[in-house]
Amino acid sequence: MTDTTRDTIPDTAPPRHEIEAILRGQQGDPFRWLGMHHLDDGKGPVVVNVFAPDASEVTVLDAKGKEVAPLTKIDPEGFFHGVIPKKRKPFEYRLRCANRGGHSWELADPYMFGPVLGEMDEYLLAEGRHEELYRRLGAHPTTHGGVEGTTFALWAPNARRVSVVGHFNAWDGRRHAMRRRGATGLWELFVPGIGRGEIYKYEIVGAYGQLLPLKADPVGTYAEVPPQQASVVHGLPRHEWTDDGWIAARGRDQRAEPISIYEVHLASWRRGDGNEMLSYAELGRQLIDYVGEMGFTHVEFLPVTEHPFSGSWGYQPVGMFAPTSRFGSPEDFAAMVDSLHGAGIGVIVDWVPAHFPTDAHGLGQFDGTALYEHADPRQGFHKDWNTLIYNFGRREVANFLRASATYWLKEFHVDALRVDAVASMLYLDYSRNEGEWVPNQYGGRENLDAIEFLKGTNETVRAYVPGALSIAEESTAWPGVSSPVSEGGLGFDFKWNMGWMHDTLQYMSHDPIHRRYHHNEMTFGLVYAFSENFVLPLSHDEVVHGKGSMLGKMPGDRWQKFANLRAYYGFMWGHPGKKLLFMGSEFGQEKEWNHDQSLDWHLLQDHHHEGVRRFVRDLNALYRGEPALHQRDCRGDGFQWIEGGDDVNNVFSFVRYGEDGTKPVVVISNMAPVVRENFRFGVPQGGTWREALNSDGSDYGGSGVGNGGAIRALDDAMHGQPASVAVTLPPLATIFLVPE
Structure with a gap:
């Protein structure tokens, strides 16, 4: 191999400005120059161009490892070029590289491989109907052209250049620039030689030529343990499911089934002796024992989608396709779900399509433009939560979210999604003052794009995962939340009854001597109890931010507090509607919930706390055993x-x-x-x-x-x-x- 200078570039090499673009990381079409190409429109010999900044020598080998030709280093920063005079058509090859220290290595050239996405992928994404896009986008270990490696694909239509970076290329965005697929904005690359466990991010040159902060994969299925932020090559979860009978039984009309939900924050339900978080496997075993003994029909997990800030409890997710790695791998999460099903316990997960955080490695300004979010802060920014709002009217964004819903239900066998903050999605003026919101095309406050998105998501879920449920956390009187889309509704199966929760807790907080003046707070819920398919929620939101614990809301002395709490739970379990109770409330946790530590399980040594637990256990047994208490919950x-x-x-x-x-x-x-x-x-x-x-x-x-x-x-x-x-x-x- 010989070196040349910038002034003596061969005529067969790419033009100087194209080489400079590659060296500066500004080449948005790397496959045009890198790899193997014909000269003279296919009539001339074959040439090979390689960018290898850590090599001093590069040699082309044939598929059997035989040396074909050395390449010439035509730029000191590591651009190599060579003509293969005896070859008139492309052939399979490898590269042997060596550095000045005498170390040598072989690799497959990522620019010798054809596309990994197809025209149908482009078409479906452009139409917003790629309902299982997680099978194609993201990072997937695979064999391509007989070579093992990983395919990477993402959507960034306004980017000038996208590269996948990681330890495998020294986080150098010039070395694995991706192929752009037409006008849809899809980018793809097969990187040979890397597989599961490799960490990566995307380096993006934005729409205006700016180098953006490194981005995590929007469709990544695994991530580093926070506070680390990189995505991890993993692919779809690999788990051999044993719950066929459970899944088949979900076809019944679940409005007539007993549904009693135990809401759980996995990081703080129980912890180890050193306050360390437990694994999915440990949590699964203990939940089966406890929830089974308590008689709850379902557990509901606060969001398990990957999130950088633990203090958000998961409600500011970055990885909409990745179970949080805090407790283990995607397979570990799948195994926990499978084991819960085996014990006769359903699994609900909170799912957050309403907003996303502004963390630099997330979706905000993903390709240098407001891609996933609205550009106008009156539409695209939540002041309450300092989060960004999805642009539900953009087909690709709505598709991305629908595919996330499908993913959790289909790939992880989750039984239901509880959709967070639906009210904030439905109203353009949600938590906004006059002049801080943009009316819809008819001058109204309804978010028409969000309405269509929610309808479409519920219909997609019903079509792709029969028997799975969707549950809306919706706090207003919006009509038909749990009515079918065909009848003008939003298509959810159930809706949280926030009015019932607020009114009845207000009643219970009064001293009994004053309750006669607030009697209607307990009865008003029956005026509208059958207008929707309701879940009665006493959730995590009622035991944080200074609201006190459920026990702390009750008036009177210690004995009366416990008596009031038990009486209230009895009223709730007798009342029409499915039941939901946040962890700790079942035994009268005395302190507000603290997401950084375990529940106060030692309280069960006190007969008052243990008594509440026993009563909730027996309520569940009665509720499940007496058809009258659940069969006509919604009628x-x-x-x-x-x-x-x-x-x-x-x-x-x-x-x-x-x-x-x-x-x-x-x-x-x-x-x-x-x-x-x-x-x-x-x-x-x-x-x-x-x-x-x-x-x-x-x-x-x-x-x-x-x-x-x-x-x-x-x-x-x-x-x-x-x-x-x-x-x-x-x-x-x-x-x-x-x-x-």
């Missing part, structure tokens, strides 16, 4: 007031009915701290009744007042019911009666 014919207006006594009584109506359940809540003897009220049938559950039971830390033995109903009509019973109502308690 008005499943509920009937006995007496909803007894504000003088602070008493609420109602009946729940199952599908056949033959075994009703009567629920009575006495929200006053007094025992009410011989309290008579109507019941839907005569005969013998029994007390199935009583929140004042001594096993739960209560006073033990109740109704042991048979309760005989008289044929005396009352409260519009054909019969009536007389019972003892315990203080600050909820009881459940069932007919024998």
Whole structure:
């Protein structure tokens, strides 16, 4: 091999300005020059151009390793060129490189490989219908042209140059510049010789020639453990699933099934003795034991999508396709889901399409322009959360998010997505003052693009993953959130009932002596209880930011606080709607939730805390065992007031009915701290009744007042019911009666 100077470049080499563009990292079309090419429009000999800044010598080898020709270093920064005179058409080759220290190595030239994406990929992305784009974009270990390596692909339509960088190329963006695929803005490259575990980012020269901060892969499936920020080559999760029976059973109408959700923040549910976070495997084993014993039907995880700031609890995600590496690999997460299914426990994950953080390695200004977000801050920036808002009207962005939803449900067998902050998506003026928002084309406040995005996502989920659910956290009176798209709704399966949560917690916070003046706060939810398919949420949002714990919201002395909490949970489990309870609330956590430490499990040594836990366990057993408490959760014919207006006594009584109506359940809540003897009220049938559950039971830390033995109903009509019973109502308690 010989060196030349910049002034003696052969006529067969690329023009000087093209070489300079490669050396400066400004070449947006590297495949035009690098690699093997014909001269004279295919009539002349073959030439090879290589950029290898760490080499002093480069030699071309044939596929069998035989030396073909040395290349000439035509620029001291590492540009090599050579003519292969005896070759008239391209052939398979490798490169042997050596440095001045005598070290040599062989590699496959990334610029000898053809495209990895197809025309259909370009078409579907341009149309916004590439619903499984995660199979094509991102980083995927593969064999290409008989060579093992990794394909990289991403969307950056306004970039001038995109390169994949990592330790494998000394983070030098000049060395693995990617191929641009037409007008769709797709970039791709096959990098031979690297595989799973390799860390990488993208180096992008933006629309105006600026070098952007290194970017994580938007469709990366794995990431470094925060605070590190690089993506990790991994590909789709590889797990052999054993939950076929579980998945098949999801086809039932889940509105008629018992759904009792235990909401969990994985980093702080339980920790090790040294306050270290547990792994997916450890968490899975312990959750199966605990949740199974407690009788919850589902766990719901606060977002497990990769996020840089732990204090966001996952609600500011960067990796919409990557389970957080804090607890293990994607396979570890998949195994946890599989094991939960094997134990009969469903899995819901919080999914955040409403906004994303401004971290430099994330989606903001991804190609030097407002690509994923709106450029106008009146549309594209959340002041409350200091986050950016997706441009839902851009087909590719909506497609990216829909594909993320599909990914979690299909590839990880997740049973449902709880979609965060839907209200902030629906309204253009959400948390904005006059003049701080842009009306829609009709002058209204509705975000028409977000509406279509949500509808499209729910329809896509239903088509691609039958049996999976979508649940909206939506806090307004937007009509038809859980109605089918075909009927003008948004297409969710369920909606969180934030109004019920707010009103009933407000009622419970009052001293019982004042509750008679707030009686409607407990009853108003029944005015609209069947307008949507509701989940009753007592979530993490109610135990942070100075709101205190669930126990701390209750009035009175210590005994009354626990009694109020148990009575409230009894009212909730009797009330129409699916149930959700945040971790720790099931045993009366005393402090606000702290995401940096474990729950206070030692409290279970106290009989009051253990009593609340036992009561929630038994509530779940009753709820699951009595069809009347869940089959008609979403139908008005499943509920009937006995007496909803007894504000003088602070008493609420109602009946729940199952599908056949033959075994009703009567629920009575006495929200006053007094025992009410011989309290008579109507019941839907005569005969013998029994007390199935009583929140004042001594096993739960209560006073033990109740109704042991048979309760005989008289044929005396009352409260519009054909019969009536007389019972003892315990203080600050909820009881459940069932007919024998």
